[in-house]
Amino acid sequence: MAKMRRKSELPSKDCLVCGRPFVWRKRWERVWDEVKFCSERCRRARGTRNPPVPPPSGPTRSARP
Numbered sequence: 856m857a858k859m860r861r862k863s864e865l866p867s868k869d870c871l872v873c874g875r876p877f878v879w880r881k882r883w884e885r886v887w888d889e890v891k892f893c894s895e896r897c898r899r900a901r902g903t904r905n906p907p908v909p910p911p912s913g914p915t916r917s918a919r920p
């Protein structure tokens with residue numbers, strides 16, 4: 856059985872479409888060198904001119920007076 860690793864020790868890449876970092880997944884074990892996109896949405900959007908916009912990093916609700 857393989858040695859357990861912490862998530863911080865797993866390899867990561869940046870998505871070619873949105874630029875977000877994503878980490879290794881077990882199902883990508885054999886094809887990790889070929890993985891280029893973080894999600895199915897980015898894979899589908901790879902040929903479009905307007906790639907998906909990442910959600911804002913701050914709070915999503917605005918304060919109402």
